[in-house]
Amino acid sequence: GDSVTQMEGPVTLSEEAFLTINCTYTATGYPSLFWYVQYPGEGLQLLLKATKADDKGSNKGFEATYRKETTSFHLEKGSVQVSDSAVYFCALTPLAGNTPLVFGKGTRLSVIA
Amino acid sequence: DVKVTQSSRYLVKRTGEKVFLECVQDMDHENMFWYRQDPGLGLRLIYFSYDVKMKEKGDIPEGYSVSREKKERFSLILESASTNQTSMYLCASGYRGEQYFGPGTRLTVT
Numbered sequence: 001g002d003s004v005t006q007m008e009g010p011v012t013l014s015e016e017a018f019l020t021i022n023c024t025y026t027a028t029g030y031p032s033l034f035w036y037v038q039y040p041g042e043g044l045q046l047l048l049k050a051t052k053a054d055d056k057g058s059n060k061g062f063e064a065t066y067r068k069e070t071t072s073f074h075l076e077k078g079s080v081q082v083s084d085s086a087v088y089f090c091a092l093t094p095l096a097g098n099t100p101l102v103f104g105k106g107t108r109l110s111v112i113a
Numbered sequence: 114d115v116k117v118t119q120s121s122r123y124l125v126k127r128t129g130e131k132v133f134l135e136c137v138q139d140m141d142h143e144n145m146f147w148y149r150q151d152p153g154l155g156l157r158l159i160y161f162s163y164d165v166k167m168k169e170k171g172d173i174p175e176g177y178s179v180s181r182e183k184k185e186r187f188s189l190i191l192e193s194a195s196t197n198q199t200s201m202y203l204c205a206s207g208y209r210g211e212q213y214f215g216p217g218t219r220l221t222v223t
Contacts, residue, residue: 100161
């Protein structure tokens with residue numbers, strides 16, 4: 001079945017460091033890809049998405065590019081802040097509409113001042 | 114803004130009790146979902162619903178049931194709570210593959 005694999009955390013970075021969180025997927029067809037973020041004490045919220053190959057999703061300084069040839073959707077940010085400390089989830093859905101998301105296990109990021 | 118609310122942020126119940134977790138969304142979404150979140154296991158889908166009175170089993174439905182009598186409300190029921198159901202429970206609603214999550218209910222079963 002469809003699956004998402006994320007790099008294991010926790011990831012600890014100093015403020016202003018470059019961030020990469022790796023995400024690869026296995027799916028039949030052409031999934032849409034998502035990054036969700038969960039701040040402490042909150043539910044998940046959509047960070048960015050891409051619906052077809054070579055699309056780049058971006059939001060709040062984060063970016064991820066849908067790479068069909070490597071089945072990857074790595075999350076990057078050029079300069080992290082303490083407020084970016086959270087758990088990040090990569091996810092896919094094979095079809096637009098009603099199919100439930102398939103989530104990775106999440107990667108915890110801690111940014112220290 | 115989409116709003117998904119859950120009836121309690123924290124709940125403590127005894128083994129064997131019947132537990133109701135309520136979720137309400139205000140965006141007229143047809144799809145609603147219940148997950149549990151545990152350290153090291155990520156999010157696991159319990160049940161979901163595509164429409165009123167419809168339900169579909171997710172990955173871990175055992176020990177749970179759901180009810181969706183109105184479009185905006187999706188309830189998760191633990192018929193007889195057990196200690197292994199101690200967890201964070203997250204409700205979501207959505208469309209087009211995007212989901213909007215509530216803040217979660219941390220349930221402790223003693």
